[in-house]
Amino acid sequence: MKATVIDEKDNVAVVLGAVKAGEEITWVKGGAPFTAPALRDVPVYHKIATAQIPKGQPVVKYGEHIGIAAEDIQVGDYVHVHNVLNNREEL
Amino acid sequence: MNFLGYRRSDGRVGIRNKVLILPASVCAADTARIVASQVQETVTFHNQNGCSQVPSDMELTMDVMAGFAANPNIYGTIVISLGCEGCQMDLVVEAIQKRTNKPLRQFIIQEEGGTISTAEKAVRAAREMVQEASLLKREEFPVSELILGTECGGSDMTSGLASNPLIGHTCDKLVDLGGTAVLSETTEFIGAEHILARRGRTPEIQARIYDIVHRYEAALKLVGEDPRGGNPSPGNIAGGLTTLEEKSLGCIHKGGHRPVEEVYDYAKQMEPGKGLVIMDTPGNDPSSVAGMVAGGAQIVVFSTGRGTPTGNPVAPVIKITANPLTYGKMKDNIDVDASVLLDHPEEMEAVASALLSEVVGTANGKLTKSEALGFYEMAIARVCNYV
The missing domain is CATH 3.40.50 (Rossmann fold)
Structure with a gap:
């Protein structure tokens, strides 16, 4: 299944169809193709990690921080409310 | 990269060349509609506001009216007001003239003697204005x-x-x-x-x-x-x-x-x-x-x-x-x-x-x-x- 990376700084991608655990996910980032197996089932238009995101580090989409990892997140893992915390940043 | 547009007298460049029939308030909106329906190349809209508004709301309405008239897609504007609304004709005209020096005509329904008398004059003015507008040629910008x-x-x-x-x-x-x-x-x-x-x-x-x-x-x-x-x-x-x-x-x-x-x-x-x-x-x-x-x-x-x-x-x-x-x-x-x-x-x-x-x-x-x-x-x- 294909996944879309919106910004080159992102560490997540949006899957373009429903994905079953173990299924190969492919994405393009910075002009280079990548592939990884999904670690869990992921619904259509939800996010997978395209890089390791250690606990406490920012989850990046649109090139910006959308939250922080609540646990260590592996490449191919499902990224959503179960493993991302809101973290309001001030200027 | 260039496009073909219309140079306006205030220096701005438009991509359409319409005459705006501008109702100063809800009470002028239907008369404006009647005028616009009689003359090709005019545009109008149903203005729900223009009266019975607190000052901060009246400012929003005035800015939209003046801004539409000043938008470079508009060749010129014919303002139609009822006469007693909050957005008084002189205030609307002043707001437009602060933004642009393009052609502007005005008709007040209560002074002209009702919708039909107003429409007669405003249709004629609109017809003249769209003919002037039609002489403009697109240029490259x-x-x-x-x-x-x-x-x-x-x-x-x-x-x-x-x-x-x-x-x-x-x-x-x-x-x-x-x-x-x-x-x-x-x-x-x-x-x-x-x-x-x-x-x-x-x-x-x-x-x-x-x-x-x-x-x-x-x-x-x-x-x-x-x-x-x-x-x-x-x-x-x-x-x-x-x-x-x-x-x-x-x-x-x-x-x-x-x-x-x-x-x-x-x-x-x-x-x-x-x-x-x-x-x-x-x-x-x-x-x-x-x-x-x-x-x-x-x-x-x-x-x-x-x-x-x-x-x-x-x-x-x-x-x-x-x-x-x-x-x-x-x-x-x-x-x-x-x-x-x-x-x-x-x-x-x-x-x-x-x-x-x-x-x-x-x-x-x-x-x-x-x-x-x-x-x-x-x-x-x-x-x-x-x-």
Whole structure:
């Protein structure tokens, strides 16, 4: 299944169809193709990690921080409310 | 990159050449409609406001009226007022003349002797004005003269995923060519205003971005609404949105990646050649589009997931969807199918170049689908109820 990376700084991608655990996910980032197996089932238009995101580090989409990892997140893992915390940043 | 437009006496460049029949209040709207229906190449709209408004609301209405008259797509304006409304004729004329020196005529229904007497004179004046306008020829201008409004409405997952980023890349291209792109919809900034504020060119602009968001939230709290509570909604989360930052970034992304050079209040006059700017508008589509057009935007790009009919009396609105099912169902209303980006995000640069070409083609005179269908949806933002 294909996944879309919106910004080159992102560490997540949006899957373009429903994905079953173990299924190969492919994405393009910075002009280079990548592939990884999904670690869990992921619904259509939800996010997978395209890089390791250690606990406490920012989850990046649109090139910006959308939250922080609540646990260590592996490449191919499902990224959503179960493993991302809101973290309001001030200027 | 150049387009073919109309040079106005105030120095601005338009992409349409219409005469505006401007009702100063709701009480003049039907007379204005009758006048516009008699003369080709005129436009009008149903003005719901113009009377019984608190001063801050009256200012919004005045700015939209003056801004529509000053928008360079308009050759000249015929103002029609009832006579006793809050937006008095002399105030409307003064507001227009502060923004532009283009042709202007005025008729007051209570002084002319009712609708039919007013219409007789105003139709004749309109006929003269459209004939003068028809003598103008299009000339070549650089795209740096364009002010491009952006809007999203009827959004779905494809909006944040593809069509809003597409508009953002197109804005980047226009800004890099010296043009102006307008990011609007303050309600959609809430939750990501700290991220947007970082992109302000100066500390003053950064503070202004916080100010317009806080002001909007304060106004909503007066009627017991909390835009942060329950957001993202359960439906958003089921759709894949994890945080409010992510939801708001999906909207903000249609402004592209350049620094924010200015923050304008609703319907205030913008300058060409500014780069990326913000206008404080509601998320509501017709009133947000109206604010940007009143600010001088000659053209608007509008992303939709579900499909909307939105047009505007003064500026063409190019509608885009990245949802192939929506394009299939709504192609009578939607101009651009960007669904190739779902499967081929690597095509972004090429699709953005094509969208910029569509913007230039529309500037050159190609009618949008909403123009061809005569869609003139119109709303003016308001602070509170009528008095």
